Structures are given as structure tokens and as C-alpha cells.
Amino acid sequence: MKDSLRVDLDRLRSIKGMKWTKYEKDVLPAFVADMDFEPPNSACEALKEMVDMKDFGYKFNHIDHLIPAWTNWISNRDGLKLPEAQCAVFTSSIHALEAVMVLHTKPNDGVALFSPVYHPFAKAVKSAGRKLIDIPLLEEDWTIDIERFNELAKSEIKVVLFCQPHNPTGHLFSEDEITEFAEIVIKQNLLVISDEIWADLIFDGISHKPLAAHGQELQERIVTVGSASKTFNLAGARCSVAHIGDQSIREKLSEFPEHYFGQPSSFGAAATVAAWESGKSWLQSILRQLHENREFLIKSLTGTDIKMDTPQATYLAWLNFSNTNISQDPSKVILEKGRVALEPGSKFGPQSHSFARLNFATSPEILESIVERILDVLN
Ligand SMILES: Cc1ncc(COP(=O)(O)O)c(C=O)c1O
Structure with a gap:
């Protein structure tokens, strides 16, 4: 695995960024738009x-x-x-x-x-x-x-x-x-x-x-x-x-x-x-991983009550929970019961309370756990 794609949980839990510090330790954060991958070496070396x-x-x-x-x-x-x-x-x-x-x-x-x-x-x-x-x-x-x-x-x-x-x-x-x-x-x-x-x-x-x-x-x-x-x-x-x-x-x-x-x-x-x-070659490897993650997400949610249009860009998935029994405030229930932090849809517009935004810029293992926990909440 390339260094850039390494997702080191100990590192994430010890740095001071808001993604991994806002919630308690048992919560998997998929809300704010930071990636879990380490930034390109060129940027780190410059600093x-x-x-x-x-x-x-x-x-x-x-x-x-x-x-x-x-x-x-x-x-x-x-x-x-x-x-x-x-x-x-x-x-x-x-x-x-x-x-x-x-x-x-x-x-x-x-x-x-x-x-x-x-x-x-x-x-x-x-x-x-x-x-x-x-x-x-x-x-x-x-x-x-x-x-x-x-x-x-x-x-x-x-x-x-x-x-x-x-x-x-x-x-x-x-x-x-x-x-x-x-x-x-x-x-x-x-x-x-x-x-x-x-x-x-x-x-x-x-x-x-x-x-x-x-x-x-x-x-x-x-x-x-x-x-x-x-x-x-x-x-x-x-x-x-x-x-x-x-x-x-x-x-x-x-x-x-x-x-x-x-x-x-x-x-x-x-x-x-x-x-x-x-940073160009770093970006190319990240894009491959993000693409793989997107495909995994699509496959995992197909046939479930969560609807998701394929994102053509970004590392964000806009999940529609309107067909589920948590449609009133999905991110709140998923945080409480599933211990996954998503960004509440209502923040993005008055019609979006039954949506939540998921950040899939993480390792395949963490993404798999995030998806499992969300689906467990629905079942
Ligand atoms: C569309 C869009 N604009 C702006 C920002 C914030 O960027 P900055 O930190 O450069 O203000 C974000 C952050 O996720 C974003 O998604």
C-alpha cells in the first residue's frame, strides 16, 4: 500500500483535527469534509x-x-x-x-x-x-x-x-x-x-x-x-x-x-x-481509492431502503432515508444507535431533513464498518 493511502487509526485519534475529536471514541466520523488519508509528502516536506x-x-x-x-x-x-x-x-x-x-x-x-x-x-x-x-x-x-x-x-x-x-x-x-x-x-x-x-x-x-x-x-x-x-x-x-x-x-x-x-x-x-x-501522482492514487470506495458504497446500498445517486465527483454521498423509518432525522438516530457521525441533511436546505451526507474518504475497512453500522440501525 502506498504511504499516501495509509489510514492509521492511532494517528487519526491522536491528532487535533475536529473530524476525530468532536465525538466520543466509539463514534466513526463521516461528517466533515476532511479525508482520513495523509496529505501529499510534498506539502508535509515544505512544512x-x-x-x-x-x-x-x-x-x-x-x-x-x-x-x-x-x-x-x-x-x-x-x-x-x-x-x-x-x-x-x-x-x-x-x-x-x-x-x-x-x-x-x-x-x-x-x-x-x-x-x-x-x-x-x-x-x-x-x-x-x-x-x-x-x-x-x-x-x-x-x-x-x-x-x-x-x-x-x-x-x-x-x-x-x-x-x-x-x-x-x-x-x-x-x-x-x-x-x-x-x-x-x-x-x-x-x-x-x-x-x-x-x-x-x-x-x-x-x-x-x-x-x-x-x-x-x-x-x-x-x-x-x-x-x-x-x-x-x-x-x-x-x-x-x-x-x-x-x-x-x-x-x-x-x-x-x-x-x-x-x-x-x-x-x-x-x-x-x-x-x-x-502533488499530482498523490492525487491519482487517492482518486483510485475514492473510486473504489464509491463503488463499494453503491454495491452495499443497492437493494436497501437508502437511496443514493452515484456521485460523479467529490467524496461525498448524499443519502436519502425517506423510505426508511428514521426519515425524520436520520443522522441523529444513526449517531445515537449506530455510533456513526454523518452530516445532517437539514443543514444543506429546508427540504433535506430526510437526507444525510456521508464522507467516504477513508480506508475500505473503516468504510465497511460505517456501512455495517448504518444498515444495522435500519434492521
Ligand atoms: C463547496 C465548498 N466550498 C468551500 C468549502 C470550505 O473551503 P475553505 O475551507 O477553503 O473555506 C467547502 C468545504 O467542505 C466546500 O465543500
Whole structure:
């Protein structure tokens, strides 16, 4: 087994990350989106070198390297060349999303999202005093309700928070959907903040096409948010890079004092740059394991009362318990009776109380125990 795929339970139980410390020791955690695999060696070595050299002083050059490291990564992966001068560094993806949303809107302006979706999106809108416009995805295939979006875009929406690949469903919006969506965005002159931080974790040979790669007219209305946090299991790095296609937002950002929005630390930047520069083979082995885990999950749940659409991307499974006797609050019952921690569906949208999100980025043995425990609760 490759080192990167090692899942050492003693290590997991002794580190301070929230995944393995939030619950009691008998609980198997499959809630928060951290992987149980060790991050790439290149990232660990970059940090180790700083520690060995006791190199804790001012060190801004790692931050300068973040933007070219990301634009090169995107260019190699997607063939899209994003101008470095149009990019900015933030301390997390949600930081980028919130800063841009607030700069581009006034209180009570409409900000749309498509639920169920990563729950900090709705919180970001509400806590900024913007009007939350939820356009639920169509549940049969997790596609956008384009008619509803079109209607609301005419009068209510100023900004759209987009997530592709999509957390929690693992769905990829199709080229046809994006074309329809883009026509409305351009016609109504909306701004789209496109969170694409899951774009490296796609299965079945499907390649990612950034929203910003759908023509110049659309690119000028897109803010593409990227990060190494999901791809390389580096959420603690607190680093994110965004390409800001809209010139007026770039100008507004540049009017703020240099440190107004904060900056990633040199540690987070060093780990992130090292992962983008030398983490590709690590990622390939992780993707194989995640694919195997996804297949195991599909096989194990087939024929049970839990419904699950095959995630095309991410390491998240969006489990539908509506046909079971725990449909009111499945994650609560599974935690109490099965000692498995899932992310409650209700966090992701008002219609999702009978769902729960399962993180399958772990060893086959742990995943097997997680599935066994969940099925035991139902039987
Ligand atoms: C879609 C999405 N965006 C943002 C984040 C958070 O990323 P960051 O820690 O870079 O803010 C997550 C974390 O799981 C996520 O799934």
C-alpha cells in the first residue's frame, strides 16, 4: 500500500483535527469534509523544512507563489489560462465568496443559491444582510430549475453562488444546463461566484470545465474560487485563490488597504504551493481509492431502503432515508444507535431533513464498518 493511502487509526485519534475529536471514541466520523488519508509528502516536506530551519519570520514570497501555482494547476488540468493579474489570494474559499459578494451588493440585494448546497453559503448571505433566494435543485436528477431561475433573475437576483462539482450531491451540471444558465446570467447581467474547489475529485474520466471557460462574455461575470483544501486534504492551510473576471470588483478590491482582507500564513501558503506543484501522482492514487470506495458504497446500498445517486465527483454521498423509518432525522438516530457521525441533511436546505451526507474518504475497512453500522440501525 502506498504511504499516501495509509489510514492509521492511532494517528487519526491522536491528532487535533475536529473530524476525530468532536465525538466520543466509539463514534466513526463521516461528517466533515476532511479525508482520513495523509496529505501529499510534498506539502508535509515544505512544512517540515520551515520547522527544521525555524523559519518563522516574515516570508511573503510563498504568498506571491500561490497565484502562479494555482493558475498553472488550472491551465494543466483544464487548459484554461487565467491571467495572474486578475487573481487574488484569500484565507479560505468562503472568505473569497463573502468578500466578493459583499463588495458587489448592497444590504437586501438578492443572492441566489441552489439548495441543497454547502451550508455556509446560506449563512454567508444571511449574515451579510443580503436576501437569500433559494431555488431548490430538481430532486429527481439534481438539475437546476431553470424556469424558476429565469423568472427570479429578471428582478430579484444580483449574485449567484454556484458550486460545481456540487456539494453535497456530487452532481456535475451538464454542458446543456450550463449553456442555459449562462444565457440567463449574461442577459440579466448577474455575477456568479463559482466555487470549484472540488474540481480535482471527479470520477469516470469526466473532465472538469470551469464556468469561466464558457466564453469571454461569461468569464467577465464569473469569480472562480479555487483551493487545495479538498484536493490535497489541507483544510487547515487556510488558503484560497480566486480569479475575478469582473473588472469593477477587481477595482473595488484594490481600493482597500493591503491587509484589510487578511492573508494566508506562510505555512499554509507553503503547503498549498508544494501540493499544487508536486502533488499530482498523490492525487491519482487517492482518486483510485475514492473510486473504489464509491463503488463499494453503491454495491452495499443497492437493494436497501437508502437511496443514493452515484456521485460523479467529490467524496461525498448524499443519502436519502425517506423510505426508511428514521426519515425524520436520520443522522441523529444513526449517531445515537449506530455510533456513526454523518452530516445532517437539514443543514444543506429546508427540504433535506430526510437526507444525510456521508464522507467516504477513508480506508475500505473503516468504510465497511460505517456501512455495517448504518444498515444495522435500519434492521
Ligand atoms: C463547496 C465548498 N466550498 C468551500 C468549502 C470550505 O473551503 P475553505 O475551507 O477553503 O473555506 C467547502 C468545504 O467542505 C466546500 O465543500
